[in-house]
Amino acid sequence: MKVTAGSLESSDCFITISKSDTLVIDIESVVFEQFGDDILKVISDTLNSHKITKLHVLCQDKGALDYTVKSRLETAIKRMGENHE
Amino acid sequence: MGQNISITKPLINSIDELFGFIDMNENKNLSFHHHLRNGDGVINYVLQHYITKGITGLNLYPSSIFPAYTSILTLLKNQQINNITTNYCNGSVATYISENGLPGTFTMQTHGGRARSIQEGLSKIDIAFIAAPYVNIYGDAIGYDGKNCFGSMGYAVVDSEYAKITVLVTDTIVDEPISNPEILGKNVDYILKVDSIGDNSGIVSGTTEITKNPIGVKIAKNTSRLLHELGLIKNGFSFQSGAGGVSLRVTKDVKEIMKEQHIKASFFSGGITKYHVDMLEEGLVDELFDVQCFDLEAAHSLKRNKNHHAISASTYANPTNPAQVIKDLDVVILGATEIDLNFNVNVTTDSHQTIIGGSGGHSDTASEAKVSVIVSPLIKGRLCVIKERVTTITTLGKNVDCLVTERGIAINPLxxxxxxxxKDSKLKICTIEELLEKAYHYTNKPKNMIKREQIIGEIEDRTHDIIDYLYQK
Incomplete structure (x- = not known):
């Protein structure tokens, strides 16, 4: 099952999550060279705070700020019912 | 005939026939203008012939390169082009050059600088192919009539005067005299008749509308307030704003201030749109000096409004021309892809080093106008418009006076x-360093990935100085 949140508008990101046996984070970003590490960190931190260790996360980023990435990911997690808080 | 000095020009019916008169191998420096922008049909029509004949060692001088000019890409891939000199480059040709460079030199000039180089003989043009919407049998031409009218022919005038061979390419030929032609028959050698010179609806770009984006609206409001507080909006002032969505919104806000306070401007210059024409017809401005029409309403206005003047690129912005219009310009509103802590502006490449544009008249007007104002969102897709150093310098910082963003205004310390x-303004005036810090608070500091190893081109200012280089991405 795939669950999504966000959009592909400029300054937003489109998050797609699906069940997985391991933790896989894929990032496609228009500013990957400049901010790839920051995007990975905010996704990892958000998953950690929800105690999620197994998930496939695809982040298609159009230049979203950190709090946008975080809120899109949290929305997707809640939509999937995977909130282990 | 009343005009007995006029002589009819050779009328050619096909490109094959034309090259019966002109030696393709002896005349490899070719120029084109870009008034039809992405609707141009002439450049591909002509260059297809060079592709077919396999002529190599070509040097191209198009005033701009748009995505539709795919024949240039084919010539590049076939290794038929040596040098390209242009003022703006966007689309697949720009991407190809960013990645591969040219066998020779890729030179990016300004609109005024191009005119100057041709006049001074630094750019030697063998054949000028000039798309002309309305031509008479004597070789006189205007751009604001005919089925594919596109307005001013400003960029092509100097080509017609200085090229060894001038070829008008047209789909409309008449017998009658033309009053005040933009291209003079005495400078024309051949008239090439084609079915269509292109599609004139292609002159409108997607951005030629007043922005409704709230950030753009805020930037425009800040800008018109800034101009007002600086006392620049007053009787007889002159103004140029181009066709960007935010710039047009500034024009709209300035218009409201003018109406409220019964202020009349002396002239607007540059690229002209329907919004500028409306202000002329409402009596808010005395004259329009038009080097390029950005929509068909502007093109049609040239025909009916005697105070809407088509001017050549040399009259517009050639720094050695005493009649240069922009030397009297009070205010110019310009965009930026990037601006740096020294106020240098980039509109040539994106932050990934891909060529996406070029100066056009950016450096010309910033250099000459009494006050030059850059309008831009502070943050665009997580990238701050302010850099420590721009990827490419299009316009030198010493010629840039103000940066207006939605989060504050920075004034050049010069x-x-x-x-x-x-000093008593209620506007949010801050240093450019403070604006950059504000942006980093939201975005974090980006990693700088700019590669400066292999030079693939040069940025030549209107002074002929090379002010920066383009590097292979």
């Missing part, structure tokens, strides 16, 4: 006179 005038 303009203490402006800073002094604004």
């Amino acid at each position: 303009r203490q006179d402006l800073i002094e005038k604004l």
Whole structure:
């Protein structure tokens, strides 16, 4: 099952999550060279705070700020019912 | 005939026939203008012939390169082009050059600088192919009539005067005299008749509308307030704003201030749109000096409004021309892809080093106008418009006076006179360093990935100085 949140508008990101046996984070970003590490960190931190260790996360980023990435990911997690808080 | 000095020009019916008169191998420096922008049909029609004949060692001088000019890409891939000199480059040709460079030199000039180089003989053009919407049998031409009218022919005038061979390419030929032609028959050698010179609806770009984006609206409001506080909106002032969505919104806000306070401007210059024409017809401005029409309403206005003048690129912005219009310009509103802590502006490449544009008249007008204002969102897709150093310098910082964003206004420290005038302002005036810090607070600091190893081109200012280089991405 795939669950999504966000959009592909400029300054937003489109998050797609699906069940997985391991933790896989894929990032496609228009500013990957400049901010790839920051995007990975905010996704990892958000998953950690929800105690999620197994998930496939695809982040298609159009230049979203950190709090946008975080809120899109949290929305997707809640939509999937995977909130282990 | 009344005009007995006029002689009819050879009328050619096909490109094959034309090259019966002209030696393709002896005349490899070719120029084109870009008034039809992405609707141009002439450049591909002509260059297809060079592709077919396999002519190599070509040097191209198009005033701009748009995505539709795919024949240039084919010539590049076939290794048929040596040098390209242009003022703006966007689309697949730009991407190809960013990645591969040219066998020779890729030179990016300004609109005024191009005219100057051709006049001074630094750019030697063998054949000028000029798309012309309305031509008479004597070789006179105008751009604002005919089925594919596109308005001013400003960029092509100097080509017609200085090229060894001038070929008008047209789909409309008449017998009658033309009053005040933009291209003079005495400068024309051949008239090439084609079915269509292109599609004139292609002159409109997607951005030629007043922005409704709230950030753009805020930037425009800040800008018109800034101009007002600086005392620049007053009777007889002159103004140029181009066709960007935010710039047009500034024009709209300035218009409201003018109406409220019964102020009339002397002239607007540059690229002209329907919004500028409306202000002329409402009596808010005396004259329009038009080097390029950005929509068909502007093109049609040239025909009906006697105070809407088509001017050549040399009259517009050639720094050695005493009649240069922009030397009397009070205010110019310009965009930026990037601006740096020294106020250098980039509109040539994106932050990934891909060529996406070029100066056009950016450096010309910033250099000449009494006050030059850059309008831009502070943050665009997580990238701050302000850099420590721009990827490519299009316009030198010493010619840039103000940066207006939605989160504050920075004034170039070289303009203490402006800073002094604004010392009691309620506008959010800050240093450019403070604006950059504000942006980093939201975005974090980006990693700098700019590669400066292999030079693939040069940025030539209107002074002929090379002010920066383009590097292979």
